[in-house]
Amino acid sequence: MKKLSVSILGTGFVGLCSAVCFAHRGIKVIASTHNEEKANLINQGIAPFYEVELEEILKEVVNRNDGNFKCLVGRKQAILDTDISMIIVGTPMGEDKRIDLTLMEKAAKEIGEVLRMKENYHLTVVRSTVIPGTTRNLVGDTIQKISGKELGKDFGLCMQPEFLAEGRSIKDTFYPDRIVIGEFDKKSGDILQELYESFYGDHLKKAPILRINLESAELVKYGNNCLLATKISYANEFANLAELVPGVDVVQVMKGVGLDYRICERFLGAGVGFGGSCFPKDINAIKAFAQSKGYDPRLLNAVLAINDDQAIHIVDLAENTLNNLSNKKIALLGLAFKPGTDDMRQAPSIRIINELKRRNASNIIGYDPKAKESAREVLGNKIQYANNIEELLKDADCAIITTEWDEFKILKPSKFIRLMKNPFVIDGRRIFSFEEFDKELTFRAIGRVALK
Ligand SMILES: NC(=O)c1ccc[n+]([C@@H]2O[C@H](COP(=O)([O-])OP(=O)(O)OC[C@H]3O[C@@H](n4cnc5c(N)ncnc54)[C@H](O)[C@@H]3O)[C@@H](O)[C@H]2O)c1
Structure with missing residues (x-):
C-alpha cells in the first residue's frame, strides 16, 4: 500500500517538530512557510529556533537527501503533492484576549484554492489549538466554498489536538501518551489513523487512539491545558497558605498530595x-x-488571577527585604518561560520585570542560557543582559530564580556570597535546598517562610 504523504502548513514549534519526526520515520513530508529566510535555514538543516534535539534530527533528515523532506515557500505545491495537509499555524491571543484565527482562515483559503485544481481526495487536519466549531465552520466551510468541492466526498476533515510540551517536543512527538482524532466522518478518521499506524507502529499499544467528533477534539485540548494550569495555580494557592504557617513547606505538602x-x-x-x-x-x-455563550467560567478566572499575582508576590518578597528597589541591582536567573527552550511568549520573567519597573527598579539584569536574543526582542532595553552567571551576579543586591535551567540548579550559596553585594536569593522555582541556602544567606522561597 502506498504510504500517505503529508504537507505541514506552518513551521513553528509544533509544525517543524512534526515535520522532521514524520520524515525521520520515512514519511514523505513537505513543510510550507511564507518566510523565505526560514525555508532556507530549514533546508540547510538549521532550526530557526531552539528546541532540544530538533536541530540534530532536522540535519539528519536533510542530509539523508532521500526526497522525504523539504521546506517550500508558499503552500500550493506542498498541498498538490501530498495526500494530507496539516494546518499548524499560530492561533495567538488577540488584543481583546480572544483567539485570533486570522492565520487559520488564511490557511483554509489556501487549501481551498489548491483543492479547486486538485482531482484526488485530500484530507485536511487542523492541529492548531482552536475553539469549538472552528474546524467545521471556519476551515471546512472555507475550503468547501473556495474549492467548490464537497466536504465528505471530495475532501475530508479532522481535528487532532497537539499535546507536545516545548522543551521536549521531539520526545513527545515520537512517544505521545494518546492520539485524539476528531473526525468529520469515518473516512477522514480512517485515513489519519492509517498515517499514525504507520508512523507509530508498536507504540500504539501504549498510546490509544481516541476517535471522537471535531468539536469534542477541539475541547479536549482546552480541557487538558486548563487542568494543567489549574494544578499550577492550585499549588500556588497552597504556597501562599503555606507561607502563613511557620515550618510548613509547600514542596512537601504538594509531594504528599501528589502521591x-x-x-x-x-x-x-x-x-x-x-x-x-x-x-x-x-x-x-x-x-x-x-x-x-453566556457562561462565566469562575474557576478559570481564578486560575488566571492567582497566576498573575505570583509576579506581584515575588516582587513583594524583594521589596520587603530591600525596602527600596530604585537603587538596587536585581538579577534574574532565567528569562525563557521554561528550560529547554528560548521561547519568551508570556514568560513569567516579563511579568516580574514589569512589576519591578512599576516599583521603580531601574537596574535589572537578566541571564538565560538560550533566550538572550529572543528576550531582547521582547524586553528591549528594559533590562540589561548578562553573558554568564558571574556577570549577572556581580555586585547584585537580589537574585531571583525565574527559570529552572539545570545550570542554576547546581549553584551553591558560596557562589552568591562571593559575587553579590548583598547575598539575597529569591527562589521562584524551588530549585535549591531550603535548609542549605537559608543557613548561609538571606533566602526567600515561594511557599515557605524563613524562621529567622
Ligand atoms: N508550542 C507548543 O508547545 C504547542 C503545544 C501544543 C499545541 N500548540 C498549538 O499549535 C499551534 C502552533 O503553535 P506553535 O507554537 O507551533 O506556533 P508558532 O507561533 O511557533 O508557529 C506558528 C507558525 O505559523 C506560521 N505563520 C506565521 N505567520 C504566518 C502568516 N502570516 N501566514 C501564514 N502562516 C504563518 C509560521 O509557520 C509559524 O511558525 C497553536 O495553535 C498552538 O496553540 C502549541
Missing part, C-alpha cells in the same frame, strides 16, 4: 506561575468562548 494516584505529582510545583505560548492564551481563548 495520591488520583492526582499525581506533576504540575504541582509552586513558583512564579505559568507562562508560555499556550496556557495563558488558551485559557483566555476558552474563557472568551464561554462568555460568548
Whole structure:
C-alpha cells in the first residue's frame, strides 16, 4: 500500500517538530512557510529556533537527501503533492484576549484554492489549538466554498489536538501518551489513523487512539491545558497558605498530595506561575468562548488571577527585604518561560520585570542560557543582559530564580556570597535546598517562610 504523504502548513514549534519526526520515520513530508529566510535555514538543516534535539534530527533528515523532506515557500505545491495537509499555524491571543484565527482562515483559503485544481481526495487536519466549531465552520466551510468541492466526498476533515510540551517536543512527538482524532466522518478518521499506524507502529499499544467528533477534539485540548494550569495555580494557592504557617513547606505538602494516584505529582510545583505560548492564551481563548455563550467560567478566572499575582508576590518578597528597589541591582536567573527552550511568549520573567519597573527598579539584569536574543526582542532595553552567571551576579543586591535551567540548579550559596553585594536569593522555582541556602544567606522561597 502506498504510504500517505503529508504537507505541514506552518513551521513553528509544533509544525517543524512534526515535520522532521514524520520524515525521520520515512514519511514523505513537505513543510510550507511564507518566510523565505526560514525555508532556507530549514533546508540547510538549521532550526530557526531552539528546541532540544530538533536541530540534530532536522540535519539528519536533510542530509539523508532521500526526497522525504523539504521546506517550500508558499503552500500550493506542498498541498498538490501530498495526500494530507496539516494546518499548524499560530492561533495567538488577540488584543481583546480572544483567539485570533486570522492565520487559520488564511490557511483554509489556501487549501481551498489548491483543492479547486486538485482531482484526488485530500484530507485536511487542523492541529492548531482552536475553539469549538472552528474546524467545521471556519476551515471546512472555507475550503468547501473556495474549492467548490464537497466536504465528505471530495475532501475530508479532522481535528487532532497537539499535546507536545516545548522543551521536549521531539520526545513527545515520537512517544505521545494518546492520539485524539476528531473526525468529520469515518473516512477522514480512517485515513489519519492509517498515517499514525504507520508512523507509530508498536507504540500504539501504549498510546490509544481516541476517535471522537471535531468539536469534542477541539475541547479536549482546552480541557487538558486548563487542568494543567489549574494544578499550577492550585499549588500556588497552597504556597501562599503555606507561607502563613511557620515550618510548613509547600514542596512537601504538594509531594504528599501528589502521591495520591488520583492526582499525581506533576504540575504541582509552586513558583512564579505559568507562562508560555499556550496556557495563558488558551485559557483566555476558552474563557472568551464561554462568555460568548453566556457562561462565566469562575474557576478559570481564578486560575488566571492567582497566576498573575505570583509576579506581584515575588516582587513583594524583594521589596520587603530591600525596602527600596530604585537603587538596587536585581538579577534574574532565567528569562525563557521554561528550560529547554528560548521561547519568551508570556514568560513569567516579563511579568516580574514589569512589576519591578512599576516599583521603580531601574537596574535589572537578566541571564538565560538560550533566550538572550529572543528576550531582547521582547524586553528591549528594559533590562540589561548578562553573558554568564558571574556577570549577572556581580555586585547584585537580589537574585531571583525565574527559570529552572539545570545550570542554576547546581549553584551553591558560596557562589552568591562571593559575587553579590548583598547575598539575597529569591527562589521562584524551588530549585535549591531550603535548609542549605537559608543557613548561609538571606533566602526567600515561594511557599515557605524563613524562621529567622
Ligand atoms: N508550542 C507548543 O508547545 C504547542 C503545544 C501544543 C499545541 N500548540 C498549538 O499549535 C499551534 C502552533 O503553535 P506553535 O507554537 O507551533 O506556533 P508558532 O507561533 O511557533 O508557529 C506558528 C507558525 O505559523 C506560521 N505563520 C506565521 N505567520 C504566518 C502568516 N502570516 N501566514 C501564514 N502562516 C504563518 C509560521 O509557520 C509559524 O511558525 C497553536 O495553535 C498552538 O496553540 C502549541
